[in-house]
Amino acid sequence: MSPIKTTRVGAILQVTLDRPKANAIDLATSRVMGDVFAGFRDDPDLRVAIVTGAGDKFFCPGWDLKAAADGDAVDGDYGVGGFGGLQELRGMNKPVIAAVNGIACGGGLELALSADMILAADHATFALPEIRSGTVADAASVKLPKRIPYHIAMELLLTGRWFDAEEAKGWGLVNEIVPGEKLMDRAWDLARLLASGPPLVYAAIKEIVRDAEDAKFQDAMNRITKRQLATVDRLYSSEDQVEGARAFAEKRDPVWKGR
Structure with missing residues (x-):
């Protein structure tokens, strides 16, 4: 068992x-x-x-x-x-x-x-x-x-x-x-x-938190803004990123696809 x-x-x-x-x-x-x-x-x-x-x-x-x-x-x-x-x-x-x-x-x-x-x-x-x-x-x-x-x-x-x-x-x-x-x-x-939330955002949050744990603030921010974290890079290039903005503009709930 x-x-x-x-x-x-x-x-x-x-x-x-x-x-x-x-x-x-x-x-x-x-x-x-x-x-x-x-x-x-x-x-x-x-x-x-x-x-x-x-x-x-x-x-x-x-x-x-x-x-x-x-x-x-x-x-x-x-x-x-x-x-x-x-x-x-x-x-x-x-x-x-x-x-x-x-x-x-x-x-x-x-x-x-x-x-x-x-x-x-x-x-x-x-x-x-x-x-x-x-x-x-x-x-x-x-x-x-x-x-x-x-x-x-x-x-x-x-x-x-x-x-x-x-x-x-x-x-x-x-x-x-x-x-x-x-x-x-x-x-x-x-x-x-x-x-019900955005899985790609969750992934980015978790990787950012792990990566930044022992990093200086500016070093961590640089890695994020330069898209050096895989989850952040994927998020910023995703359909979900566009869907979030579109849903906000259209005053409706977003439909997250995880891609």
Whole structure:
């Protein structure tokens, strides 16, 4: 039985981590997730993905320590997208929503951080407890100090303490808190909104954000205006670019074709 369940409706793909008892990720599961997300990335008919966990208790506790004890190496083959299939996947230029339905700790929190938007159930809890098992939350150590205040990020990394959805939202770590029973409805509503938008613009936004992360402002702007980013060059030469302007002038909704 696959640890990953997928649901495809129109341009939206829901990816559900379903690996009892806690949705922990071992090497084999990570490789499957990488294949699923790479397939989403490369499918021109898919525009938005939702990643969540099965049940209402665990989103994902991260690395499967039992599998590690049985021989899974922490530096083993995680697959094409790195741990969880998403955080190192190159060229992911489509929106991904994380619907955190319960506990998200360690690599599970890192998986959520790999999404573009995070919705949290009101009972969701978070932590980076790697320090207690003698290892490092590597991706979180890179990402978290860039997302929330440095001293808070370091506290969470150095202590491994738990925090709830309200605190996560207070630090800007999640977009929205939703009653647990309404979480997936809200995630699908948001996914449908995004799926109705311009895919070429989304792609350009995501590449610009990645490219500019460590660049000086003017250097980043020069790369954009000189069309040195593939997604920007494609957008500026696209039918959708013309359609957007035409729809505005004609006072109607645009029809995006992704070309």
